[in-house]
Amino acid sequence: MVTTPDAPTDAPGATAPQDLVLTTGERYPVGERLHTLTPRLARATADARQVLVDVAAHRETITYGELSEEIGGTVLPRHMGPLLHMLDHDCAARGEPALAALVVSAASGEVGTASTTWAPPERLACWEYWAP
Template sequence: MSSSATGPAPAPGLPPGVGLVLTVGERYAVGERRYTLTPRLAEAVVRARVVLIDVAAHREVITYGELSESIGGAVLPRHMGPLLHMLGYDCAERGEPSLPALVINQAKGEVGTDDDAWAPLERSACWEYWAQG
């Protein structure tokens, strides 16, 4: 997958114009570590973005397991951290609310970060931003 000014080409089966503004091959902070945005991870992030925009448009949330299933198991539920961080960076670069706020832990009913105080406000912002007209 190659990167351009508008992001990588969409994965097969995705609408035209869907891509990331992040750069494949760049390293991004994920907690205390830095992860490289690989072509495989970039494709999973693009797929997750499409799913989460639909979730936001319907004023819903989705569990880690449901998101994993929705992106064809490209990232397992327990390994969503890097994907969600990359997606958060992508949203920030676009000036959008953070779509990762819509992904919750089924048992907890809230995002899986240690500090989840940010999530309700961002979730509401996503719902408003992506609301269906």
Template sequence: MDYEILAERARAALITAAMRRSTLTYGELARAIDFDPDVPVGHHMNRILDLVSQECIDRSEPSLAPLVVNERTGEPGKGYRDGGEPWHKSVRRCFHAWPPV
């Protein structure tokens, strides 16, 4: 599994979501990046989102990870680390960083 390629695809999908002022469920993101549907998403998505977050840090951007939510709760999963900022505030920072076109 090439996590770097999946992270690049995830970053693009999440930037699009930010520009649309929306979130994506883990399943929606998995489909958007052509993640193998026969493989449980679980820890793989955490690894992908960690890479996306690191890319954002390297670019001095807010992390895009807060835009990925659980389908049932509408909030991030257990692996999400908030960095001391409330989740909803992190989402708004993404929306401001990537304005609609």
């Protein structure tokens, strides 16, 4: 499991773990709703970011189940939506390609969104951006 140094994130408006540029306690779009970035979700998102940067550097993909295992099961595979949306917000705020494009279904080998057309170009952009 990849871990990151703990940062105080319990106070509303506190900065998320140092690996994120998002703010704990803030609400971010997740689908058609707003979702609060809780300290627990912030930690899981930061851990997922570290895993996915490494996956990108190796020009690979990872399944939802494998990502869940890598972050210690803190988010189950079928509940990854909010985490991946937060990760997308974090990547966008940094001007980076969407790391969520690297997370695929074991059955299909593709992202689990209704439209998958966005993922291949983002995946390629991730591989190029984080290439060693």
